[in-house]
Amino acid sequence: MILQRVGKGIRLGTVFDRAAARHPASPVYLDHDLDVAPELGRRLTLTEIADLIDDFASRLWAARVRPGDRVVVHKSDNFDISLLAYCVARVGAVPVLLSPKLDGATTARLLERLDRPALVTDQAKLEQELPSEVFDLAERVITAAGTFPGACALAELAGTPRVPAVTMPQDLPALITHTSGTTGLPKLAVQSGRTIQARCRPQSTLLAPVGRHEPIAVHVSFAHSRMISGAALFALRGHPLIMMRDDDPERAAELFARVPPGVIESHPNTLLHWESLAHHPARPLARVRCFSNTFDAIHPRTVASLLAASERNLPFFAQTYGQSETGAIAARTYTRRHRESADGRCVGRNFPGLTELRVVSRNGRAPAKDNPGRIEARSAGRIMTYLGEQQRFDDQFSEGGWWRMGDLGYRTKWGCLHLLDREVDEIPGINSTLELEDKLFTRLPELIEVIVIPDSAGVPVPVVCTRDDQPLDHARWRSAVADLPELAPPLQRRLDELPHTATTKVKRLELARLLG
Known part of the structure; x- marks a missing residue:
């Protein structure tokens, strides 16, 4: 089989311009206020989103962000993380999205790898989580919300004259996101406009049976590559959007x-x-x-x-x-x-x-x-x-x-x-830990998480979380595992005690180290 050649690329910086031209009044519902523009409320239109991106792209230009620059977006969890990515792309720069769940030390290490990018963050991150060394690791620090000494505040650039969108060659880097980090320091994955467009095509196939009037509710990490390609596709199709943080x-x-x-x-x-x-x-x-x-x-x-x-x-x-x-x-x-x-x-x-x-x-x-x-x-x-x-x-x-x-x-x-x-x-003696977990979920509806990991001797240990943290019924557990490979006694934990990635996956290797 020969893979299809992808066409012109997605052109992230003008996605919402084109979506608004086709579907100007199509609504975007939020379950939270935008940090960068709380006055817009929780029901916007594609036209308002397009204007917001144009406005803040112009403010980034005024903050000396230029075509080809790498711009890290690492701020408090909010849909405006994704919107800022489109703003960065609109001035020809490359957005680098780092999950708000990353700790300050990991963020600093990734900034170092990026060789003095611009950093778009907020007052809360700078006051509570990011180390002071980010000012040395970044070419400039910009706050999307709030102010901080030594940082340029986008709020203070309101009213900046609008600048035209910059169109970059679609084979050049257009977006950088990090991997989930289940196996150590996250890797920085680089995409072009063409690869992003290619990712939209399978989703278009899956949505073919769905009418374009159907509202789409999305709860995906705002820093995930899937959010960037998905929001672009859904907006261009004209679906009403429901963007969720909670x-x-x-x-x-x-x-x-x-x-x-x-x-x-x-x-x-x-x-x-x-x-x-x-x-x-x-x-x-x-x-x-x-x-x-x-x-x-x-x-x-x-x-x-x-x-x-x-x-x-x-x-x-x-x-x-x-x-x-x-x-x-x-x-x-x-x-x-x-x-x-x-x-x-x-x-x-x-x-x-x-x-x-x-x-x-x-x-x-x-x-x-x-x-x-x-x-x-x-x-x-x-x-x-x-x-x-x-x-x-x-x-x-x-x-x-x-x-x-x-x-x-x-x-x-x-x-x-x-x-x-x-x-x-992989655990020796077990064909599939995932299949084993499927069976436990099916047999014990009270489970909301079960992860099977090996202990230091290689014995499979099930770590379980129950609905509302109710005590595990051990008689029911014994009945559920009777025909399964031999497992160690289950360890019950609260869900918030388990280490998670930005996409809510449990970090199995880290969990094994913690239990060890």
């Missing part, structure tokens, strides 16, 4: 009851927490036509619970698989006909013309469920490089330009890809 089920229920979404996209762990909405008296999921997750396999129990809550005739769940480096490379859909016992390890097939998949043997034997191989992919949306780590990037390729996903699995005779484990999470 994943608290009660707050989500209130918002969805007021603005019923037709599509919900979020991280798998957030969707798992929203299972409780299936039985909420406000019926917040009643109008959902499509549920979608971001790049990670999801538990069948969650899929079944959410689909059962929809009152639409033919709701479906779009399961995608991929990573920050590749974008979505495979997908499958679930409908109500799929039972809760469906194989959650199946992540579907590739997107013809856009992605390719293969599974490579590790021992000369054909990859199978009891002998998983390494999953490799080729994708039109693959990143350009890891910034400052070219050798590390090159080492991820095998012969023929195949990208090593770092995952283990196999393909069935029908061509479906089954994801069993991350290579670094």
